[in-house]
Amino acid sequence: MVQARRQPQRTCLGCRQVKDKAQLMRFVCSPDGEILADLKGRLPGRGAYLCNNRDCIEAAVSKKQFDRTFRQVCQPVTGAQLVEGIAQILLAHLASLLGMARKSAKFVAGSNAVLDALNRKGLLAVIVLARDISPQIGEKVRRKAEYQKIVTTKLFNKAELGRILGRAERSVVGLPDGKLADAFLDDLLRYQDISGES
Numbered sequence: 397m398v399q400a401r402r403q404p405q406r407t408c409l410g411c412r413q414v415k416d417k418a419q420l421m422r423f424v425c426s427p428d429g430e431i432l433a434d435l436k437g438r439l440p441g442r443g444a445y446l447c448n449n450r451d452c453i454e455a456a457v458s459k460k461q462f463d464r465t466f467r468q469v470c471q472p473v474t475g476a477q478l479v480e481g482i483a484q485i486l487l488a489h490l491a492s493l494l495g496m497a498r499k500s501a502k503f504v505a506g507s508n509a510v511l512d513a514l515n516r517k518g519l520l521a522v523i524v525l526a527r528d529i530s531p532q533i534g535e536k537v538r539r540k541a542e543y544q545k546i547v548t549t550k551l552f553n554k555a556e557l558g559r560i561l562g563r564a565e566r567s568v569v570g571l572p573d574g575k576l577a578d579a580f581l582d583d584l585l586r587y588q589d590i591s592g593e594s
């Protein structure tokens with residue numbers, strides 16, 4: 397009989413709940429005392445673990461839990477600064493995943509093309525609407541996507557989306573079902589948890 401392998405467990409510095417390590421964010425302290433979010437879990441040194449949310453980060457900072465865990469006085473930082481830094485890292489991940497979609501030509505861009513793609517069931521897995529998309533078009537895409545249970549999110553503006561995709565302004569981008577979309581959705585959920593956006 398194969399035994400289920402137990403996931404390594406860690407305690408969140410904020411709420412003190414014990415969770416699977418994979419569910420928590422890792423932080424390390426750099427040699428000069430800077431607290432760094434180690435989202436890929438690859439930085440050396442002792443790690444501190446936190447739930448992927450503002451409250452736990454704020455609690456850890458206000459109770460000086462980082463200093464205790466790292467056994468040194470870390471550079472002062474506010475919870476808001478840590479949250480902002482993590483949100484920026486995740487946004488950069490999301491942009492680079494869209495850039496990968498561009499390189500492999502695995503994306504649908506532009507409102508008409510995305511609306512067309514939405515007529516074919518099961519083609520798209522996630523849709524990014526530019527923050528400055530016209531409300532009517534955004535709503536039209538969102539409704540149609542919702543009907544197919546496809547995730548829609550507002551990220552970047554039209555100019556940024558265009559630049560990431562190597563094109564002129566784009567108001568909508570769809571990613572087809574697949575590994576890239578899965579990776580995008582993973583980071584998107586983390587971004588939404590930490591930024592409080594939806």
Ligand SMILES: [Zn+2]
Pocket residue numbers: 408409410411412413446447452
């Ligand atoms: Zn927590």
